Amino acid sequence: MTSTISPTTTTSALGGVVHRKEDPALIQGHGKYTDDIKFTGEVAAAFTRSPFAHATINSIDTDAARAMPGVHAVYTIEDVRHLGTLLAQVPVGALRPLLADGVVKHVGEAVAMVVADNRYLAQDAADAVSVDYDPLEAVIDLKDALSDRVKVHDSLDSNLLISWVGPFGAEPEDQQKVKADIDAAKEGDDVVTVSQEMLNQRLIPVAIEPRAVVADYNPGYGSMTVFSSSQIPHALAGAIGKTLGLLSNQVRVVAPEVGGGFGAKLNVYSDEILVSWASMQLGHPVRWTETRREAAHSTVQGRGWVATATIVGTKDGEILGYQLEGIADMGAYTQNFTVAIPFLGLFVGSGQYKMPTWWKIDCVTTHTNTTDAYRGAGRPEAAYYLERIIDMYAREIGMDPAEVRKKNYIPNDQFPGAVSPVGFAMDTGDYGTNLDALIATSDYAGLRAEQKKAREEGRYLGIGLSSYVEVCGFAPAGLAELGFSWSTYGLPAAFSGSGLVRVNPDGTATVQIGTGPSGQGHETTWAQIVSDRLAIPVEHVKVRHGDTGDSPMGIGTFGSRSAAVDGSATYEASQRVRAKAAKMAAHLLEASEEDVVFANGGAHVAGSPDSSVTWAQIAEIAYMPHKLPEGMEGGLEASVVFNPSNATWPFGAHLAVVEVDAETGNVDLLRYITVDDCGNVINPMIVDGQVHGGIAQGVGQALFEEALYDETGNLLTGTLIDYPLPTAADLPTFELSRTVTPTDINPMGVKGIGEAGTIGSAQTVVNAVVDALAPLGVKHVDMPLRPRRVWQAIQEAKG
């Protein structure tokens, strides 16, 4: 058996498959994640956590823990109250105290922190901290919470933190008029109204790498070095600095290899602050790594909506209006983007459609763990309700669901710049072509024929469809137009995309970006961008990221934003380096600057490939400026902040084929077919991979996953045994294709792909299951569609 050490790479330019530069380390066990990086003299932290969802703390007895061998310190809120609360970028609601302050508000809330010689001893001591609680009534149910029968925070007027209402930006009376007009339409002749309350259940993100952090404060240098499993190292550095009274340039945060994020690591956590603070107190590096059970109880969760979707439309498929009204669960404390997540749903509240839309989601606080971003973050929820109710409407009027969708799309002549019914201007779109591509590639007519045959055989085969539109690539200009004021944000951090490109003296290039990737392949994709512009081979481009000590400011990796914003910045920075190098090459080649062409690792004169210089030769004069012509600046480096005029709006259409066993309720996902449109594609292999993973998470929500709390606030699904993720045996091979509608707001025409698979998929699967069971009269089943729930729905439909 023989092996090559280097995989086959076919192309190096934009749009070509380049095998990942990240992989050699990761496939040989040499990747270094936070828990793999040791500091001399480090000690370990562990937390004592609340077993109650709501309880008064009468006393905390730490004596026994302090007396245990190897224990350095035990801290409670009394030790850290002066530091203030945990900071958040959208601080609407009650911010989290660093440790529970008098009252615990969710199961798993940290009450005390122990630091000991190692993690075994620290956990032993954390278990020995004795807390005297008086349990109080907890509010878990969303409608109950909205009633304010039990308040979560005395400091707030209500459990209702904020309501997001669309059309966004309209005056309240105009929003009400939209609602009233849709209500009036329901009274019209020959119209059909379909309405359904649906649960979009809470989920646990479950990055396979648990969160980990280690902090090393050096009092001599006055420097704080923190390694953390974070998607937002710059924001974390800002939060640590502001909380601990350090200047931002005293704090260096490194997100080394990060083992998945999915939004859960798009947050600043109290453990990150406390470990850093403890390092200053103790004079040791301090480490903490969460257990999986802790991850379920104290790392943020996602989704958690209950809402009623309503469509009114004609009997021939023209949708006259859409309303969504419901409640979203924020959990007990507001963290980084908590209340902003449903707002992201509002951005895509009317999907790809043109019908008048009224949309209202109330964000309520409950005695549960905090919710925040989870892959898609508000957009999967919005797409779920809209695309489920469209399917129900199609069934009600007896029209094919693909036909109904196509009939109501925003037409192409509205682009670029179509303003959606919920009030947002979108860059580019071509929805009909995209759906047609799905119809063709899936042989939709053939599938329907197959379904007909299956039904005749007594088999329950279902076909589900969904369209979706996504919003991503956020950056300040686009948000400022929506009325966001950055001065209201609660922690000092950039909200921009940046790229720094440098050609080194040996003709290689180094790229520094302010992102915090967790598997998205930035080292490869960014190398392609630079290689495309400078004709330096991909293998000679090194991409550095996730280190606030050596990267330009950036907000991190989330919201499918990195390529569209930081990638565009890197593209522009490469252009600047190229322009500067063209002058130098022209000097060396004794040619006109306009005639310089970059190719094959250097530059040559147009039409004369033999008259060439290498990048190393150009770099030599760049870094030996006395060799440059009079007045030319040395160096080959540029840094650009890219500020796009809008977000980007990818879209797509998905199709699922399922077979349901009506005797057991078991759902078998047979095929999953997608046509996504993320604009231009830099690396098709990486883009496909993002879609695969996104689909799996959407299918996981549809079929398996649920963060389930009992009425007293105990999380019943705190381990991977109770919280089943999709396994390899649960999923089929996916069938992917694309349409390409480039954006007009960035130089590469790229939109973003990180979340598309998730936004399109949960409702696609549910639509397929309900389609399968339609002959039995099943109209809706709430997720997750585990066998028992499907079986029950079948029994209920049968009466």
Added chain:
Amino acid sequence: MHVSMSVNGREVSGDVEPRTLLVHYLRENLGLTGTHVGCDTGYCGACTVHVDGISTKSCTMLAVQAEGAEITTIEGLASNGELHPVQEGFWERHGLQCGFCTPGMIMQSAYLLAEDNNPDEDTIRHGLDGNLCRCTGYHNIVKAVQYAGARMRSEEPDAPDWEEEGT
């Protein structure tokens, strides 16, 4: 307690607390951090290693239970500078994204292919269902294992399923 074993062909020994898990012994005593910990319940498979040739979740075993055993971790899978075909397959077919489940996934895949180097897709999928990946949807992991199987049979692997695109 004193414990000694062979890890990646090297004899190692040391003193451990009796409760020390094998995975912690590998990571913290031996510095072999390629083997990861992803859960508390033996469910995710990130800690998979080979113990006397058998694929084993090293968080479900005490270090002292491995007394005298031959352990292979991800760091010991490549030999003489050549990747194991499964490692090559994961690189060639984009079988990893964040890379955290990857060492365990590769060790389990290598074990499966050592048992049968020509499994069908269903066998691969069921053979990997004790190893969780949150990034790839398993699509390219299955392709990677198929690629490796072909290499181990000295056959040409199937072409990848992505297409080139220009912008």
